[in-house]
Structure formats: C-alpha cells, structure tokens
Amino acid sequence: MEPMSALGPASIALLFSVCALLILTSVMLAGTSDWAGVPVVLPFLALGLIAGGTGLRPLLYQDYEVCFDLGTLTLVLILFDGGLNTPLAQVQMAIWPAAVLATVGVVGTMSLFALCARLFHSSWTQAFLLGAIVSSTDAAAVFPILRGSGLQLRKRVVAVLELESGLNDPIAVTLTIALTASLSGQGPLTLATLAHIPIQLLLGAIVGAAVGYGGRWLMLRARPVAGGLYPLLTLAFALLGFGLPALAHGSGFLGAYVAAMVLGNGPMPCRGGILRVHDSLAWLGQVAMYLLLGLLAAPVELLKVAPQGIVLGLALALFARPLAVTLCVLAFRYPIREVAYLGWVGLRGAVPIILATYPILARVEGATIIFHVVFFVVLVNTFVPGATVRWLTRRLGLESQEPPAAPALLEVISTRVLKGAEIVSFSLGASAAACGAAISELPFPPDSAVILLIRGEEVIAPKGATVLAEGDHVYVLCQPTDRPFIRLIFGRSEAS
Amino acid sequence: MSITDILTPDMVLPDLSSDSKNGVLRELAAKLCARHPEIKPERLAAILVERERLGSTAIGDGIAIPHGKIEGIDSILGVFGRSLKGVEFDSLDGKPTHLFFLLVAPEEAASLHLKALARVSRLLKSATFREQLMSARDSAEIYRLIIDEDEKY
Numbered sequence: 001m002e003p004m005s006a007l008g009p010a011s012i013a014l015l016f017s018v019c020a021l022l023i024l025t026s027v028m029l030a031g032t033s034d035w036a037g038v039p040v041v042l043p044f045l046a047l048g049l050i051a052g053g054t055g056l057r058p059l060l061y062q063d064y065e066v067c068f069d070l071g072t073l074t075l076v077l078i079l080f081d082g083g084l085n086t087p088l089a090q091v092q093m094a095i096w097p098a099a100v101l102a103t104v105g106v107v108g109t110m111s112l113f114a115l116c117a118r119l120f121h122s123s124w125t126q127a128f129l130l131g132a133i134v135s136s137t138d139a140a141a142v143f144p145i146l147r148g149s150g151l152q153l154r155k156r157v158v159a160v161l162e163l164e165s166g167l168n169d170p171i172a173v174t175l176t177i178a179l180t181a182s183l184s185g186q187g188p189l190t191l192a193t194l195a196h197i198p199i200q201l202l203l204g205a206i207v208g209a210a211v212g213y214g215g216r217w218l219m220l221r222a223r224p225v226a227g228g229l230y231p232l233l234t235l236a237f238a239l240l241g242f243g244l245p246a247l248a249h250g251s252g253f254l255g256a257y258v259a260a261m262v263l264g265n266g267p268m269p270c271r272g273g274i275l276r277v278h279d280s281l282a283w284l285g286q287v288a289m290y291l292l293l294g295l296l297a298a299p300v301e302l303l304k305v306a307p308q309g310i311v312l313g314l315a316l317a318l319f320a321r322p323l324a325v326t327l328c329v330l331a332f333r334y335p336i337r338e339v340a341y342l343g344w345v346g347l348r349g350a351v352p353i354i355l356a357t358y359p360i361l362a363r364v365e366g367a368t369i370i371f372h373v374v375f376f377v378v379l380v381n382t383f384v385p386g387a388t389v390r391w392l393t394r395r396l397g398l399e400s401q402e403p404p405a406a407p408a409l410l411e412v413i414s415t416r417v418l419k420g421a422e423i424v425s426f427s428l429g430a431s432a433a434a435c436g437a438a439i440s441e442l443p444f445p446p447d448s449a450v451i452l453l454i455r456g457e458e459v460i461a462p463k464g465a466t467v468l469a470e471g472d473h474v475y476v477l478c479q480p481t482d483r484p485f486i487r488l489i490f491g492r493s494e495a496s
Numbered sequence: 497m498s499i500t501d502i503l504t505p506d507m508v509l510p511d512l513s514s515d516s517k518n519g520v521l522r523e524l525a526a527k528l529c530a531r532h533p534e535i536k537p538e539r540l541a542a543i544l545v546e547r548e549r550l551g552s553t554a555i556g557d558g559i560a561i562p563h564g565k566i567e568g569i570d571s572i573l574g575v576f577g578r579s580l581k582g583v584e585f586d587s588l589d590g591k592p593t594h595l596f597f598l599l600v601a602p603e604e605a606a607s608l609h610l611k612a613l614a615r616v617s618r619l620l621k622s623a624t625f626r627e628q629l630m631s632a633r634d635s636a637e638i639y640r641l642i643i644d645e646d647e648k649y
Contacts, residue, residue, distance in 0.1 A: 155590050437607055441606065442610060
C-alpha cells in the first residue's frame, strides 16, 4: 500500500521525482559553471520562472510561510558553512575592514540605494526597506567563478570579501525586520528600535560563540558509533546556533555564523567529512533559493517593474556599493585597485531573495512590487559583476596563480582528534628549489617527511634516492610550524 | 655552509626604494648583476618572477626569501635588502614584507640551494634579530648583525 501523505500518494511521488531531477541538473551544471562567468545558479532562476507558470506559483503563494521557513533554514546552512570554512588567520587579517564594511558599509549602501529608490517609491521607509533587503553581499557567488577560470585573488582581498559577506547578512536581516515591522503598522521606526540592533548583534555573537564552544566540547566527548554521524552533530549545532540566540532575542544568523567559526577553528574529528556535507548543503541551499525566487516571481508583475528594477540594479552595482565601500575602507589605506575591486565585486546571492519575502509575510503595502524589484536587482548584481570579475581581476593585477588541484586526496580519517602533523600536497614546478633534488637532500625539519609521490598516474613510495621531477605531486607530512619553510622549497600547496 | 660564503658586505641594500613586488625583485637582481656581469638582470628578474608564480616566497613575519636557479654561475650568491616602509609581497600572513634575502643558485646545485634556503630561513627565525635588523643604521651594521647571528649556529 502507498504511504499516506497530505498531498496524496501520487503528488508526493511527483514532487520527489521533480526534486530529484532538479538536484541532478544542478549537480551536472556545476561542472560547467564557467560559461562566461555566469553563476551556475542563474539557470535555476529561469527554471523556476518556467515551472511557476505550470500552476505551482498560486500553490506557493498560499504557502508563503513555508517558503519563508525554508529560506531561513537555507540561510542558516549557508552561513554555517561559511563560518566553518573561515580560518582564524583570515579573521585576524580582515576583521576590521570586514566589520566596518558589514556595519557602516551596509547602512551606507542601504542609504545610498534608498536615495535612488525614492525616485520610484512614495515613502522613505519603503525606499530604505528595499535598500536593506539588497544591502548584503554573497561571497559564495563570487569565488566559484574565479576558481572555474583558474584565477585566484590576492589573499587579503579574498579575506575581506568573504568575511564581509558572512558578517553583513545578519545586519541586513535585522535592518529588514525592523523596517518591515515599522511599515506593517507596528509604529514608526524609532531611535530605540535602531539602538536595539547592536544589542541584538552582540547577543547573537555571544550566544553563538557559546554554542560553538559547547559544540567543541561535545564533539570531543561524543563517540558516535560511526564517523558518518558527526555531520549530524554539526547540523544540530547549526540549528542551535540560530535557535538559542534567536530565543534570547539576539541575531540568530550572526549566532549561527559565529558558532560555526568557533567550531571550525577548533579540533574536529572527521573534519573533512563534516566540511563536505556542509558544503553540499550550502550549495543545495543556494540553488533552492534561486529556484524559489523564480517560482515566486510572477512574469506579469516582473514586466511591470522591469525598468525600475534594472535601473535600481545598476544603481546598486555602479553607484551605491562602490561609493559606500570606498568611504568605508578609506581609513585602511588600501591600494586604490583593491578598493575598486572590493567596490565592484558586491555580488548578491540568496539572502536578498529570502529577505524579500519578509514584507510579503507582514502584508506590507507594496510588498509584491518590492519583491519583483529585488528580483531584478539580484539578477543585475549577479550578472554585471559576475561577467566582468575575471576580466577585472586580471586588469587590476590582483590575481595570483591558482595551484592545480591535487590528483588524489590523502586524508587521515579518525573519530578521535589527532594532533601534530598535517598532510600537505604540492605540485612541483620547475622553478621550485626542491625540483631536481633527491629526497635525502631535502633539508627537512626533524618532524616532517615526504610520505607519498604521485608521478603521472603512478603512486610511488618516496625513498632517499628518489629524485623529484617537474610535475610530481609530493605529499608532505608537515608540522604546522614547518609549513612556511616547506612551502618555500616546494612552492604553493595544492588545493584540496 | 656559512652566510659569509653567500653574502658579501657590498651586497646589502639598507633602504629599498620599490614599493611593489616586481620592483623589489628587479632592485635586488640589479644589485647582484652589478657585481656579477655574467648574469643578465632581466633574465634573473624573469626567473624570480617565475618562482613567485608557484607561490610567494614571503613566508610571513615580514620576511621573503626570493630565489631561483640560473645558468652560468658556480656558487650560491645572495643579496640582502631591507624595506623600511614594507612591501605588499603576497605573504603567507598577509602582512607587509620588510626583510628580503635573495638567493641565486647554479642550475645543477639543488642540494646546495636547499641548504642555503634552510640556513637563511633559520637565520631569520628570531624576532629579536629581525627587530635589530630593522633598527640597524646602515648596511655595514646590517652585515655585521647577520654574520654575528649566523655564527650562533
């Protein structure tokens, strides 16, 4: 007998099949993500638009709350993944500029954008609401484009862009909620409401950090029967990282991000497996959000706001973001090309889409128009910087050569946290000092060693007499303190 | 091997004027080639840039050890350079680089080249020594500091 379902057995079967097809397509498309720098998520926007026309759209409109909850979950997973992948060194390198960009920068972008939006909207609050919705950036949208083309950005630029994009989402969310509330008849926006925002952020950061440290403690003590259960633990921490701060009236999004950062920088059993699961979840979340944006947008409404949306989208890309960024990073005395780059690469991702459903849920006047304008703003701000980012990277001389991916990943998987050395792999270039030397000639620090060599398709046991040749992939067991020297003689480590 | 075999007193630049990565590499190369006319400065600079493409030789803590192999020489040659204001050199820790030790090795001397790199990177490990180098008055004082530090090993 078929299982019972609210939708009926036939519809649930259809739903599963459609979802499966979409996931399959998204994964297949991911391999070819660099057509002219168009992010892989864009086809899903189109797909959503088409699918919406088949009768799904009215169904979803009745269930806006479901979309909203789904969006919140997705955003938590995306932020959590970002936090897990943020090394402490990157935080130390970029925290001040990123923090200024994520606070002053968001408010600045919102205000400058509101100036333009006021031309089309009757009230300032509405213009600011629109500004708040589109004010946060998404680094996850930028980096696949660069990686796909073998380009890698200067470390500091990457660090600032990534950290900024993680930190500014919670602030944009908080601003959007405050502005939505004031528009939905809960009284005008007062200074007291605004003053509450920093408190929410602080509370979110503190409770989030507590969840992170609690998670670290638990991870080291929990001994699940299988290593595969660890990602479930971290998934629970992601939900807690949002839930606990939000229950305490703090920013749950900042909480999830900070919790992940604390966890990711601590000792973690089965680290590789955990990261891979969260990467996939975040990736699926991105795709789902673009699909949802396409599904929720009504073509008729889109046509009506198209001129406004495109003008405002360009205003954000060419005016609001660059100006706000330039003013923010002035104090840090960055070279002008880095400032220009930071200002240009403000790609918008899934977050504005989720935020645009807030006013609809709160039945704010003009919310449908706002939603459809956001559609265009996101589209323009994915396309324009996305399609030019490679050219600009080269033009401004900010690229550094991306190391080739390792042909094989060597990883020690253990349910215990192992201390000491890590495995780093290098692709040997002709100009590396170690190229042409026998392994016995390498002046290795006492606690590091070459443990594996891959030459062509062949896996070789490295012996003292083995001479390293150009193109070899060398796997080194390396103490963290020896890493700078090892990299000095081998070159840059491969991407894992 | 000792540093005196690699670095001579006249191969110290106490105040590099370039403020870019490639500029510093050219400045160090020019210094070496002035003394060793058998090496062409453009050729050396190209080799150094090629090595940087594999990953920056700025290993953090304000230090960079640019290096390369070149034909036509028979021993390891070095130049020490100091940039008081610091240069953006894509360092591992993202901080500006102040102290540069250029090492150029003969083509077929991989083992010697590696030993020299190990020696120089160990030399620059001590934070107090790096501070002394930064506050040294002139090239003679820098050279003496380097030789004294090297003798400790």
